[in-house]
Amino acid sequence: MTASLSVNLNAIAMLRNRRDLPWPNVISLGRIALAAGASGLTVHPRPDERHIRFSDLPAIRALIDDEFPQAEFNIEGYPTPEFLGLVAANEPEQVTLVPDDPAQSTSDHGWNLERDAEFLRPIISRLKAQGIRVSLFIDPHPDAPAMAKVLGADRVELYTGPYGGAHDDPRLQASELAKLESTALAAAKAVIAVNAGHDLTVANLAALVKKMPNLVEVSIGHGLTADALVHGMSGAVERFLNALQA
Numbered sequence: 001m002t003a004s005l006s007v008n009l010n011a012i013a014m015l016r017n018r019r020d021l022p023w024p025n026v027i028s029l030g031r032i033a034l035a036a037g038a039s040g041l042t043v044h045p046r047p048d049e050r051h052i053r054f055s056d057l058p059a060i061r062a063l064i065d066d067e068f069p070q071a072e073f074n075i076e077g078y079p080t081p082e083f084l085g086l087v088a089a090n091e092p093e094q095v096t097l098v099p100d101d102p103a104q105s106t107s108d109h110g111w112n113l114e115r116d117a118e119f120l121r122p123i124i125s126r127l128k129a130q131g132i133r134v135s136l137f138i139d140p141h142p143d144a145p146a147m148a149k150v151l152g153a154d155r156v157e158l159y160t161g162p163y164g165g166a167h168d169d170p171r172l173q174a175s176e177l178a179k180l181e182s183t184a185l186a187a188a189k190a191v192i193a194v195n196a197g198h199d200l201t202v203a204n205l206a207a208l209v210k211k212m213p214n215l216v217e218v219s220i221g222h223g224l225t226a227d228a229l230v231h232g233m234s235g236a237v238e239r240f241l242n243a244l245q246a
């Protein structure tokens with residue numbers, strides 16, 4: 001089974017938000033990603049809207065519904081009442097619950113499922129009653145998948161930040177990969193599906209999927225956006241040089 005790719009649009013939105021202008025256009029780039037074979041689009045709205053804006057969500061929902069009905073919308077975030085309202089209004093196929101503090105610059109850990117169980121249980125059940133698949137963002141630990149399953153989650157998303165962050169240290173990267181592998185194995189035993197994400201790149205993805213044969217989906221934003229810039233730069237310069245000659 002090949003894992004599917006959900007393209008996280010947060011990094012593109014952050015670039016757009018540098019100016020009061022509509023480019024880079026999150027919807028146009030989402031369309032390009034889906035037309036190129038991505039299976040879905042991910043957004044992680046944060047309370048200060050510094051990346052994706054709440055007003056982007058209906059347009060992403062409409063893009064999928066109108067042009068890519070097989071694709072999935074994945075909304076990630078901390079389940080505040082405001083976040084749950086956004087989810088109810090935009091009807092994603094999947095919600096990934098992440099234990100972010102609003103002050104965090106990016107996600108850097110998974111849920112403490114023992115401590116947060118009674119907080120998460122009713123939220124998971126409410127989201128599932130709305131027909132939404134629920135995934136819990138977890139640090140790699142072999143006990144976590146079974147705990148997530150008991151709480152009613154459909155999937156876990158393994159936090160791959162430390163694995164991605166070890167890009168310049170092969171020994172550390174191997175030990176982070178071993179943790180991810182054992183957690184994916186534990187998820188297979190607990191019969192819960194596995195997503196993964198954070199700081200995944202073309203360079204670190206192949207080793208990950210080899211060790212996690214039950215990986216269903218990866219969501220990737222920062223590394224994929226960086227790659228899009230590298231591979232799009234010469235074409236963009238060419239277009240501007242042509243415009244200068246016009």
Ligand SMILES: CC(=O)[C@@H](O)[C@H](O)COP(=O)(O)O
Pocket residue numbers: 008010011043044051076098105106107137197198221222
């Ligand atoms: C849960 C997760 O790892 C991603 O959503 C990541 O946090 C991307 O969010 P930012 O692009 O806002 O950092």
Ligand SMILES: NCC(=O)COP(=O)(O)O
Pocket residue numbers: 008011042076157196197198199200219220221222223224
């Ligand atoms: N769910 C994880 C995710 O979307 C990863 O984002 P990024 O670290 O690749 O920007």
